[in-house]
Amino acid sequence: MIQLNINGKPCQVDVAPDTPLLWVLRDTLHLTGTKYACGVALCGACTVHVDGVPTRACVIPVSSVAGRQVITIEAVDQQRIGQAVQDAWRKLDVVQCGYCQSGQIMSAVALLAANRQPTDADIDETMAGNLCRCATYQRIRAAIHEAARALA
Amino acid sequence: MTGIGIANLSRRRFLRGSAGLTLGFVLPAAGAAAVRAGGGPPAAATFAPNAFLRIGTDNTVTVLSKHLEMGQGTYTGLATLLAEELDADWQTVRVEGAPADARRYNNLFWGDAQGTGGSTAMANSWEQMRKAGATGRAMLVSAAAREWQVAAAEIVVRESVVSHPPSRRRATFGQLARAAAAEQVPARVFLKDPSNFRLIGKRANRLDSVDKTSGKAQFTQDVFLPGMLVAVVAHPPRFGATVKSFDVARARAVKGVVDVVQIPQGVAVLAIDTWSAKKGRDLLTVVWDESNACKLGSAEILARYRELARTPGQVARRTGDAEAAFARAARVVRASYDVPYLAHAAMEPMNCVIRLSADGCEVWNGEQMQTGDQHALARFFGLRPEQVRIHTLYAGGSFGRRASKDSDYVLEAAAIVRAIDGRAPVKLVWLREDDMRAGYYRPLFHHSLAAAIDADGQLTGWRHRLVGQSILIGSPFEKAMVRNGIDAVSVEGAANLPYAVPNLTVDLHTPTDIGVPVLWWRSVGSSHTALSSEAFLDQVAAAVGKDPVALRLELLAGHPRHAGVLKLAAEKAGWGTPLQPGMAGERRGRGVAVHESFHSYVAEVAEVTVARDGGVRVDRIVAAVDCGIAINPDNIRAQVEGGVGFALSAVLHGEVTLKEGQVEQDNFGNYPLLRINEMPLVEVYIVPSAAPPTGIGEPGVPPLAPAVVNAILAATGKALTRLPLRTAELAA
Numbered sequence: 001m002i003q004l005n006i007n008g009k010p011c012q013v014d015v016a017p018d019t020p021l022l023w024v025l026r027d028t029l030h031l032t033g034t035k036y037a038c039g040v041a042l043c044g045a046c047t048v049h050v051d052g053v054p055t056r057a058c059v060i061p062v063s064s065v066a067g068r069q070v071i072t073i074e075a076v077d078q079q080r081i082g083q084a085v086q087d088a089w090r091k092l093d094v095v096q097c098g099y100c101q102s103g104q105i106m107s108a109v110a111l112l113a114a115n116r117q118p119t120d121a122d123i124d125e126t127m128a129g130n131l132c133r134c135a136t137y138q139r140i141r142a143a144i145h146e147a148a149r150a151l152a
Numbered sequence: 153m154t155g156i157g158i159a160n161l162s163r164r165r166f167l168r169g170s171a172g173l174t175l176g177f178v179l180p181a182a183g184a185a186a187v188r189a190g191g192g193p194p195a196a197a198t199f200a201p202n203a204f205l206r207i208g209t210d211n212t213v214t215v216l217s218k219h220l221e222m223g224q225g226t227y228t229g230l231a232t233l234l235a236e237e238l239d240a241d242w243q244t245v246r247v248e249g250a251p252a253d254a255r256r257y258n259n260l261f262w263g264d265a266q267g268t269g270g271s272t273a274m275a276n277s278w279e280q281m282r283k284a285g286a287t288g289r290a291m292l293v294s295a296a297a298r299e300w301q302v303a304a305a306e307i308v309v310r311e312s313v314v315s316h317p318p319s320r321r322r323a324t325f326g327q328l329a330r331a332a333a334a335e336q337v338p339a340r341v342f343l344k345d346p347s348n349f350r351l352i353g354k355r356a357n358r359l360d361s362v363d364k365t366s367g368k369a370q371f372t373q374d375v376f377l378p379g380m381l382v383a384v385v386a387h388p389p390r391f392g393a394t395v396k397s398f399d400v401a402r403a404r405a406v407k408g409v410v411d412v413v414q415i416p417q418g419v420a421v422l423a424i425d426t427w428s429a430k431k432g433r434d435l436l437t438v439v440w441d442e443s444n445a446c447k448l449g450s451a452e453i454l455a456r457y458r459e460l461a462r463t464p465g466q467v468a469r470r471t472g473d474a475e476a477a478f479a480r481a482a483r484v485v486r487a488s489y490d491v492p493y494l495a496h497a498a499m500e501p502m503n504c505v506i507r508l509s510a511d512g513c514e515v516w517n518g519e520q521m522q523t524g525d526q527h528a529l530a531r532f533f534g535l536r537p538e539q540v541r542i543h544t545l546y547a548g549g550s551f552g553r554r555a556s557k558d559s560d561y562v563l564e565a566a567a568i569v570r571a572i573d574g575r576a577p578v579k580l581v582w583l584r585e586d587d588m589r590a591g592y593y594r595p596l597f598h599h600s601l602a603a604a605i606d607a608d609g610q611l612t613g614w615r616h617r618l619v620g621q622s623i624l625i626g627s628p629f630e631k632a633m634v635r636n637g638i639d640a641v642s643v644e645g646a647a648n649l650p651y652a653v654p655n656l657t658v659d660l661h662t663p664t665d666i667g668v669p670v671l672w673w674r675s676v677g678s679s680h681t682a683l684s685s686e687a688f689l690d691q692v693a694a695a696v697g698k699d700p701v702a703l704r705l706e707l708l709a710g711h712p713r714h715a716g717v718l719k720l721a722a723e724k725a726g727w728g729t730p731l732q733p734g735m736a737g738e739r740r741g742r743g744v745a746v747h748e749s750f751h752s753y754v755a756e757v758a759e760v761t762v763a764r765d766g767g768v769r770v771d772r773i774v775a776a777v778d779c780g781i782a783i784n785p786d787n788i789r790a791q792v793e794g795g796v797g798f799a800l801s802a803v804l805h806g807e808v809t810l811k812e813g814q815v816e817q818d819n820f821g822n823y824p825l826l827r828i829n830e831m832p833l834v835e836v837y838i839v840p841s842a843a844p845p846t847g848i849g850e851p852g853v854p855p856l857a858p859a860v861v862n863a864i865l866a867a868t869g870k871a872l873t874r875l876p877l878r879t880a881e882l883a884a
Contacts, residue, residue: 016407019427027382027425032374033367035548036426037499038584042820045499073367090361093786096794097223098364099499099548105365124829131820133499133549134223135797137831139790 002066006031007075017063021055022046024062025072033073033102037131044130047103048072054110073102081112081151088146096134104130108144117148199329201291201337203256204234204284211312211326213240215281216250218257218266219273220520221360222498222547222554223794224849225787226273228358230281232783233274236351237285237343240325241312247359249544252522266522269555269672271750271847274783278845279343286341288332295331296323346842352783360546371548373581375505375516380577381410381422383568384429384586386436388418390445390813391591391667395419397439403432412436413571420568426581446667447813450596453666454490457598457619461488465617465659468638469647472655474604477613481604485695488600489684490874493593493808494673495823500548501587504565508574512539517562518547520554524628528559532566551798552672553592557627560592560669585818593808594673595621599646599684604655609696611707614653616646616685619661621670637662641672645681645749645854650714651689651707668810674798678749678854683875686745686858691871700744700862701727708746713778716839717755718746720776724837725757737764737884741867745858750847752779753839754792758832758859762867766882770800770832770860778839780846788848789836795852796834801826803857807876 001012006029013028020039025031025048034057037045041056048057049071076082085108088094095101104127111118111126118126123141132140199207206214215234221227227247235245250257257266260276289309296314297304300321308315315322346352363369388394398419400412408428413420419438423429478484505516512535519525519542530537547554556562565580572578582590597620604613622639624630633640638660647658673679693703701722708715722728722744734740739762746755759772775792782788805824809816817823861872868882 015425016427023425023427026374027376027427030376031367032370035371035499036373037501037548038820040584040819040821043499077366086365089365090357093358093361093790095223095358095361095364096225096790097499097547097549098360098369099371101364102367128827128829131499131825131827133497133551133798133825135794135801135826135831136790137797137826137828138793138834140828 002062004062004066004070005068006070007072013062015062018061020058021048021060021062021065021070022057025057031072031074035099035102037100043100044107045100045103047106047130049106049110052110052113054107073106076105076109081109081147084147084150085109085112085143088143088150092139092143092146094136094139094143096136100130100132104132104140108140108147111144112147112151116151118144199288199333201288201332202284203250204281205238205288207288207325207329207332209326209329211244211324213238213245213312213325215245215247217247218250218259219268219277220249220518220544220547220550220554222268222518222520222550224273224791225358225784226268227360228356228787229274229783230277231359232351232356233277233281234285236349237282238289239309239311242351242356244312245359252519252526252540252542252544254523257522265524267524267555268520269552271752271850274845275751275847282343283341286343287338290338290341291332291335292325292328294335295328299331346781353781353785355786356784358787369546371500371546372503372505372516372518373500373548375545375579377505377507377577380505380579381424382426382429383420383422383565383578383580384426384433384583385415385417385421385564385580386419386433386438387586387590388440388445390442390447391669393440393442393445395438396441399437402435402437406432406435411572413568415564415567415571417564417567420571422568422572422578429581430583445813448666449811449813450492450809453596453810454598456663457661460619460661460663461598461600461617465619465661466637467657467659468643469656469658471653474613474615474655474657477604477655478602478615480606481613482607483605483695485603485605485692486601487688487691487871488598488873489687491597491680491683492806492875493596493668494802494806495588495593495808495817496551496553496673497588497823497825498547498549498551498553501582501584502553502561502590503579503581504562505577505579506565506569507577508533508569512541515540515542515562516545517542518550518554519544520547520550521556521559525559525562528563529566532563533570551674552676555672556592557623557629557671584820588818588823589815591669592671593668594679595623595670597680599680601684601688603688603692605692605696611653611692611696613655614649616649616658617660618643618646618658618681619663621666621668622662622664623670623672623676625662625664641677643681644677645747646677646685648748649685650711650748651704652709653707674795675749675850675853678747682745682747682749682854683857683861686747686855687861687871690743690862690865694865699728704744704746713753714746714748717753717776717778718744720837720839721755721757721774724776724835725759725774727757731759734761738762739867739884741863741865743859743862743864743866745855745862747854749851749854752777752846752848752851754851754855756796756855756859758856758863760860760863760867762864762882764884766879768804768864768877768879768882772833772835773856773859774835774837775852776837776839777848777851778841779848779851780841780843782838782841783845785838788838791848792836792852793834795850796856797826797831799853799856800830800832800860803860803875803877804830805876
């Protein structure tokens with residue numbers, strides 16, 4: 001049994017310790033907002049926060065997050081930055097297919113937590129790890145600026 | 153500090169001053185199997201005047217979408233049409249995927265088949281959905297008139313409220329729902345004059361934004377059914393190979409693995425979760441029979457195509473006498489263009505959930521071809537089509553891939569279910585590597601073009617020869633869309649060249665001995681024909697010393713909608729004004745292209761910067777669009793922005809290659825997609841129009857590649873003839 005803390009709630013899971021956190025979130029806990037798309041930390045669709053740090057859940061073994069605070073898209077609205085980012089995403093209708101957007105939002109929240117007034121260059125640098133095949137990138141940039149304004 | 157890093161990437165950087173988060177989210181019970189389509193539980197059907205509309209006593213207006221929402225905004229668009237004529241409050245509108253039922257939900261442009269593709273969703277539904285809304289409105293009005301004993305003509309409907317101003321009576325849709333259900337469905341209804349539109353042409357926010365920003369939107373990947381097994385499959389390394397033998401011992405030893413079965417597509421490992429299934433699959437030893445496998449390499453295929461291009465193909469269009477024009481020409485301009493196989497690479501790899509029951513089968517899928525897949529599954533399981541019930545979920549992208557012409561991945565899921573005698577529901581999960589190597593690519597094409605120019609510098613002849621695999625031959629669509637051996641989608645965009653060239657021949661070679669599965673890829677034939685014809689036209693312009701916009705306008709006299717978008721894009725881009733110079737060693741240029749696809753017209757002007765080392769940055773794209781009446785202008789902008797990014801990905805990076813029949817790419821490391829730092833600024837201008845709406849999901853794609861290639865020509869003097877671009881060709 002591995003002790004986890006997901007979205008502020010303690011829980012125990014009985015899985016092989018090398019199982020990536022992604023599959024524990026999805027298949028064991030049915031927190032399906034965190035997405036599988038590449039499995040090798042190349043696309044960012046599975047981004048979650050581990051102790052506040054954006055982390056690719058597809059390559060981090062579940063055993064290594066034991067006892068640490070894991071936050072997923074399902075709880076990102078519990079804090080002010082997360083709410084502001086979601087609001088900006090909705091106001092500007094960033095999403096198209098939506099499959100990558102949980103990861104985009106988790107990365108954007110972490111960016112704004114570290115840098116309240118990111119420039120386009122800051123956004124490009126941080127968000128370049130998150131692929132969007134629908135190429136909603138222009139709106140992602142705009143929405144991050146929008147969220148930054150709302151948080152100012 | 154500029155950006156922030158990802159904790160577990162190889163290039164480690166750490167977040168400074170990470171926020172303390174306070175959270176109180178409650179985990180759902182493991183095993184909860186809520187299956188939503190379009191969000192939320194199924195709507196109460198208190199008032200369901202037709203197949204597309206339900207109004208509940210809680211005032212909720214539910215629109216049933218016969219089309220798949222894969223990002224293109226269909227759910228929002230279809231709901232806009234219906235809600236406009238219903239006069240519904242947009243805040244109360246939600247959408248559900250309609251069941252598979254070709255009788256009620258056929259694509260009106262596709263005869264008796266239900267499905268989504270060819271940028272037809274709005275165009276074919278334009279009247280149907282408005283009439284569905286108007287019917288609901290009329291029944292709500294007559295219910296109110298009857299209840300209040302007033303004249304229907306005096307009743308006003310606005311934002312889901314029905315009122316009778318003279319008597320100051322009012323009622324919500326919810327309050328009238330039961331009474332309206334008892335009204336007779338009117339034989340005919342009247343549609344609004346466009347001047348009275350409140351939603352069409354205005355900003356109606358996407359109805360899927362909330363679910364897609366909170367992790368609640370349900371994709372096929374997110375389906376969990378009681379007792380469901382996850383299947384991961386060992387696929388053959390080459391197209392056409394089959395299983396000779398396999399050893400399951402190590403796979404079966406993996407905890408969580410339940411079964412290993414052979415299917416026509418390979419060997420499937422079934423487990424209680426995805427990770428166990430993957431571990432088991434990776435431990436399988438399979439010996440493949442490759443006696444009938446395709447062992448060609450991309451270079452070999454291209455060499456064959458070049459050889460074929462030396463001889464005339466089947467004629468797709470002949471106007472005047474091109475041979476005579478070339479014989480008389482003062483000058484001949486020639487060029488050839490090569491484009492590679494491309495993977496759709498939707499973010500959600502292909503997947504499908506199937507459950508067999510005593511009375512049929514149930515399917516959960518980001519379903520793009522309801523009727524085709526329903527019939528294929530019915531044949532496979534020996535059922536009647538109506539025994540195959542399909543739940544259409546959101547698709548995490550498709551770009552054509554989920555519109556499988558032969559139900560490939562759906563039948564793979566079915567084969568696994570049958571191999572275990574249907575004793576458990578199965579979710580087939582393709583890992584990224586499976587998805588990328590599975591074929592069904594945009595076909596590799598070789599184009600060879602020649603232009604005849606007379607002594608006065610006039611373009612008198614045009615010959616365009618194409619060589620590439622057919623998507624339609626051998627598919628269920630062959631009968632309808634292949635004429636005299638010409639696959640309509642191989643030559644679309646080339647055979648209907650709009651320019652006034654008096655002597656023109658377009659011909660086609662369709663090799664049938666290349667064993668690589670091919671499929672439509674966002675904008676289909678136009679994904680390569682726009683490049684070849686529009687990039688070549690700039691070479692002609694250079695040869696005759698004419699401005700590319702001026703030459704196009706000269707040749708587009710009979711095509712006002714092409715000319716309209718071209719003029720608008722040129723004007724907004726400041727065509728003809730000097731570009732701001734780049735940094736030392738940088739070369740900058742502007743290029744243009746215009747193309748019609750799916751009855752929509754798009755012109756794009758690209759501004760590029762080419763570095764000394766040949767690296768290309770696309771700085772800005774100015775697009776002008778004429779897609780008829782703009783149902784949702786913001787979604788039109790979004791689709792063109794996305795289309796530009798999708799197309800630019802192919803220009804800069806996209807290439808699937810084969811070596812001795814093996815696909816050399818497997819993930820985003822060796823099949824890179826456009827990232828945010830490569831995304832240009834995109835401006836989209838919409839031509840005002842009262843014409844019926846045409847497509848917008850695809851038409852933003854075709855002009856991008858030629859506009860960029862033409863901008864590179866302007867910047868460097870080098871005419872690129874193959875994609876993706878090679879920076880070495882552009883080094884100063």
